[in-house]
Amino acid sequence: MEKREERAVEEGAAAAAGGEAEAAAEAEAEVNPWEVSGKIDYDKLIDKFGCQRLDQSLIDRVQRLTSRAPHVFLRRGVFFAHRDFNEILDAYERGDKFYLYTGRGPSSEALHLGHLIPFMFTKYLQDAFKVPLVIQLTDDEKCMWKNISVEESQRLARENAKDIIACGFDVTRTFIFSDFDYVGGAFYKNMVKVAKCVTYNKVVGIFGFTGEDHIGKVSFPPVQAVPSFPSSFPHLFNGKDHLRCLIPCAIDQDPYFRMTRDVAPRLGYHKPALIESSFFPALQGDTGKMSASDPNSAIYVTDSAKDIKDKINRYAFTGGQDTKEKQRLYGANLEVDIPVKYLSFFLEDDDELEHIKTEYGSGRMLTFDVKKRLTEILVEIVERHRRARAAVTDEMVDAFMAVRPLPSMFG
Amino acid sequence: MGYTKDQLLARLQELRIEFSKYEHPVVLTVEAQAKHVGNVGASLSKNLFLKDKKQRFYIVSALADTKVDLKVLSQRLGLGKGGLRMAPEEALGEILQVPLGCVTPFALVNESARHVSLLLDQGFKSQQGCLFHPLSNDTSISLNTLSLDKFLKSIGRDPSYVDLEANPKVGKDQPPDLAALVPSDSIVLPEFAEGAPPSEHSNENHAATDVKPKAVKAKAVKTPAVAEKIRDDTVSQHGEQLGAVVSDTLRKRLSSELKNLAIMFKNTAYTEGFHAGTHHQPKRP
Numbered sequence A: 001m002e003k004r005e006e007r008a009v010e011e012g013a014a015a016a017a018g019g020e021a022e023a024a025a026e027a028e029a030e031v032n033p034w035e036v037s038g039k040i041d042y043d044k045l046i047d048k049f050g051c052q053r054l055d056q057s058l059i060d061r062v063q064r065l066t067s068r069a070p071h072v073f074l075r076r077g078v079f080f081a082h083r084d085f086n087e088i089l090d091a092y093e094r095g096d097k098f099y100l101y102t103g104r105g106p107s108s109e110a111l112h113l114g115h116l117i118p119f120m121f122t123k124y125l126q127d128a129f130k131v132p133l134v135i136q137l138t139d140d141e142k143c144m145w146k147n148i149s150v151e152e153s154q155r156l157a158r159e160n161a162k163d164i165i166a167c168g169f170d171v172t173r174t175f176i177f178s179d180f181d182y183v184g185g186a187f188y189k190n191m192v193k194v195a196k197c198v199t200y201n202k203v204v205g206i207f208g209f210t211g212e213d214h215i216g217k218v219s220f221p222p223v224q225a226v227p228s229f230p231s232s233f234p235h236l237f238n239g240k241d242h243l244r245c246l247i248p249c250a251i252d253q254d255p256y257f258r259m260t261r262d263v264a265p266r267l268g269y270h271k272p273a274l275i276e277s278s279f280f281p282a283l284q285g286d287t288g289k290m291s292a293s294d295p296n297s298a299i300y301v302t303d304s305a306k307d308i309k310d311k312i313n314r315y316a317f318t319g320g321q322d323t324k325e326k327q328r329l330y331g332a333n334l335e336v337d338i339p340v341k342y343l344s345f346f347l348e349d350d351d352e353l354e355h356i357k358t359e360y361g362s363g364r365m366l367t368f369d370v371k372k373r374l375t376e377i378l379v380e381i382v383e384r385h386r387r388a389r390a391a392v393t394d395e396m397v398d399a400f401m402a403v404r405p406l407p408s409m410f411g
Numbered sequence B: 001m002g003y004t005k006d007q008l009l010a011r012l013q014e015l016r017i018e019f020s021k022y023e024h025p026v027v028l029t030v031e032a033q034a035k036h037v038g039n040v041g042a043s044l045s046k047n048l049f050l051k052d053k054k055q056r057f058y059i060v061s062a063l064a065d066t067k068v069d070l071k072v073l074s075q076r077l078g079l080g081k082g083g084l085r086m087a088p089e090e091a092l093g094e095i096l097q098v099p100l101g102c103v104t105p106f107a108l109v110n111e112s113a114r115h116v117s118l119l120l121d122q123g124f125k126s127q128q129g130c131l132f133h134p135l136s137n138d139t140s141i142s143l144n145t146l147s148l149d150k151f152l153k154s155i156g157r158d159p160s161y162v163d164l165e166a167n168p169k170v171g172k173d174q175p176p177d178l179a180a181l182v183p184s185d186s187i188v189l190p191e192f193a194e195g196a197p198p199s200e201h202s203n204e205n206h207a208a209t210d211v212k213p214k215a216v217k218a219k220a221v222k223t224p225a226v227a228e229k230i231r232d233d234t235v236s237q238h239g240e241q242l243g244a245v246v247s248d249t250l251r252k253r254l255s256s257e258l259k260n261l262a263i264m265f266k267n268t269a270y271t272e273g274f275h276a277g278t279h280h281q282p283k284r285p
Helices: A002-026 A042-049 A056-066 A085-094 A113-129 A139-145 A150-165 A185-196 A200-207 A221-228 A251-267 A305-315 A324-330 A338-346 A350-362 A367-390 A394-401 B005-014 B030-037 B070-076 B089-096 B105-109 B122-126 B145-154 B211-217 B224-229 B232-278
Strands: A030-032 A035-037 A079-083 A098-104 A133-137 A174-178 A244-250 A273-277 A285-289 B020-023 B043-051 B057-063 B117-121 B130-132 B139-143
Touching (some): A042 A251, A056 A113, A079 A085, A085 A244, A085 A273, A113 A150, A113 A244, A133 A221, A150 A174, A150 A367, A185 A251, A200 A251, A244 A251, A338 A367, A394 B232, B005 B105, B030 B043, B030 B139, B057 B122, B117 B145, B122 B145
Parallel strands (some): A098 A133, A133 A174, A244 A273
Antiparallel strands (some): A030 A035, A079 A273, B020 B139, B043 B057
């Protein structure tokens, strides 16, 4: 089992390295934890990475097990790939619970909707399966990669924690931690164990490090790997070494967890399962993911209703025709239309989305109408988030981040 | 928070306002009230809570026998022929902060009712005493107009007595005689759809509140998602089930908002406990 995965990891690494060379020639998409660009073919990505498609039968199974409608992100294929999710569900059916692990690299104060997506989905998973959650804030990673000071990265971590809490996580089931605060003890012991299993060459292969990169970067991967192991959290999972872990994340994080899955059996742990999402496209189009450094590529949670309306009207790339007449004749190109794509993420009503797609695609509906509907929905989401965020105090952040037992975390 | 009956009665006593108190089982109509206090030598009142098309509210308090014609009143106030109707139930709670069947001039003691206009029946003046509910349906108090005026002045109100049965001509040369009694401010209530059913003790006849066409105009319905659903095409698409579809949407949104609120509440409560626990001073031995 491990050998096969090892080879896959190596092949993946080779492909990534090879991909770099090809990029110049074929403008192929680049997908790794620090860069996402180019037009992304998700089917190819699944093949290249070696993960599985999340098909309808799994979605139906989730519905059956949780007795509630599957989240809109599952229905619309936003979360479209997985590793061993079916095993998580098998165990769950047998009565063996699992815990959730997700995280954020706090590189900026400004969060946009793309950042919220994994958290919105994780909240749904927490509520639907009634399981605990650990959230890692990789302030050390950002300190190293973005070259910001330790204090600044810690400050950003706390600020981001507030936005994360505003997504509606249950404090009796959630542990948020920052690396600078928490690394040590059992967590660090696992980090060393993982580090011993990964050669320098391999990590260079997976993450593309060069001789010029500082050693902080090279030794970081275990930090992101070990939250997948329950023994890293003795105050939570003492004695539960066989507890499984499910990691909702965007697909660009797959390399970290390929490495982790490779190492896990050697340490006597279950491999963490993954459930992966596609990228929330930038306003200007399908050429990458939203970037915190370009304010007009994204809708920020601090945007006012007017800002949102302006951004959608001015910067959203549409598939509509140039003129009303042409639009009525030819309809819109739904493949590239950003407003429709955004609606597929956030418009909960399946029927309404279908209606809009048919009418817009055939030309009976105008771009203006679609944008208007999208603006309404986004304003609602952002307002809700702002209200929730306003209710988050520093004491609440302290409570979420306190190293404390969670007695009702499986209740 | 709204005044309670006891708070109001205490207030009256402080102001040395004379009144007689009668307790009885809860009553919702004048007829029922009459059974208990019809023979105490005071006159029963009927109290209407009304609103106009511009979200302004009125209490019309009259002797039980006085004929009150809303169409005439509407014209005299300068609101046109159909400008006045019974205020919706929700407004009773939100603005007057009294239960159903308990409209009373005393409700004006509440801050929330400061923009509600009060029209008093001139007929009260010639009575020995008039009966009103003191913010609760299980009690009636009788007092004369002098006492009532004293109370109203104490809350900054100018008592306005009107001959409610009069029907003066209103036209180009005869301005509406009660126009001065229209409130200067409208009251904006939290979102709920127009056309909610009128309060129970109304014995006026309305054209059956046309919920659908009113909703199609949808000015009061603030939630855009709902307004979107109620368009001409969705009306024809869902036909009779439009009501169910719209209420389903509303229910889903309310339910999700409620869940969010519940989680925030839980987190806040936990945080308070956590803070208290971590700052707890252990007992000295």
